[in-house]
Amino acid sequence: MKSKLFVFVAFVLATTIMSSCTKYYTCECVDYKGTTTTHSISAKTEVAANKKCDEMGNLGDCALQ
Numbered sequence: 314m315k316s317k318l319f320v321f322v323a324f325v326l327a328t329t330i331m332s333s334c335t336k337y338y339t340c341e342c343v344d345y346k347g348t349t350t351t352h353s354i355s356a357k358t359e360v361a362a363n364k365k366c367d368e369m370g371n372l373g374d375c376a377l378q
Contacts (some may be wrong), residue, residue, distance in 0.1 A: 320322060329342070336357070338366070339354070340353075340378070342369055
């Protein structure tokens with residue numbers, strides 16, 4: 314019984330840790346001169362990364378790659 318409980322607790326803990334991982338996304342910006350720059354963005358979801366990338370709009374036209 315103790316081994317089943319241990320396996321269950323380990324599974325729940327692993328699932329929780331893996332679901333909260335921060336991922337890195339690449340944001341590419343092209344300024345008015347045509348110069349391309351890339352920036353690394355850390356976020357938990359693609360939606361959050363896209364929002365951060367859009368906030369870099371003062372650097373030019375930015376989009377996730």
